[in-house]
Amino acid sequence: MPSERPGGTEMKLSQILFTQGFGSRRECAALITAGRVQWAGRTLENADEDLPTDGLVFSVEGVDWAFQASALLMLHKPAGVECSRQPRHHPGVLSLLPLPLQHRGVQPVGRLDEDTTGLLLLTDDGALIHRLTSPKWHVPKVYEVGVKHPLDEAQLQALRDGVVLHDDPAPVRAAACEATGELTLRLTLTDGRYHQVKRMLAAVGNRVETLHRSGFGSASLDAALAPGQWRWLRDDEQAALRAGLR
Ligand code: URA
Secondary structure (H helix, E strand, O other), rough: OEEOOOOEEEHHHHHHHHOOOOOOOHHHHHHOOOOEEOOOOOOOOOOOEEEEEEEEEEEEEEEEEEEEOOOOOEEEEEEOOOOOOOOOEEEEEEEHHHHHHHOOOOEEEEOOOOOEEEEEEEEOOHHHHHHHHHHOOOEEEEEEEEEEOOOOOHHHHHHHOEEOOOOOOEEEEEEEEEEOOOOOOEEHHHHOOHHHHHHHEEEEEEEEOEEEEEEOOOEEEOOOOOOOOEEEEHHHHHHHHHHHOO
């Protein structure tokens, strides 16, 4: 159990490794006794040693890890990976993450199609996933869309006014929609139906050729992330994302 001390929270080394996804308690203890864990320039051999978790960076087998009480990260999803829990035709998106993140139960916040690229948030906080994906909170998602046929104002206006998809008589509308070129548009949606962008463009007589998500809530895809790369959300990004849910 973590304990409070004047300088912040402390936790036993074995518990730190366990919560950060380094395996069962037995496996974490084995890493420590094998001398595979370092902190502040020394090898840690006592599984019961208390360490301050605030700002803690330790290394396991030579790889640095920043302690994260809850995991929240962004991934630049490449095409050709599936977001489903049991991927069938392509590798799963979780295979792009280091094993400790997979072990601690990180899951995508919503799904992108196999051929969609761009910003995917992932977390091990189930309540946060629920809130970010619940229609109740209208969290905006921004998509950069490439289409087959030249766009005209009538199509854009229809997307803003609302189009009817075949599985629901209630129209779905874009919260914002602007052409960014003759064959490209930026679409902001606050709901998240199955294949929504593709079906909305089909409903106005066009066809999606490329689809890339650039924003989710207050978060924007970090331009420094190449397809397949991920990084932790910074504290300010996490706070902004959660503030949008209040
Ligand atoms: N809408 C789609 O059609 N596909 C996605 O991947 C995301 C939104």
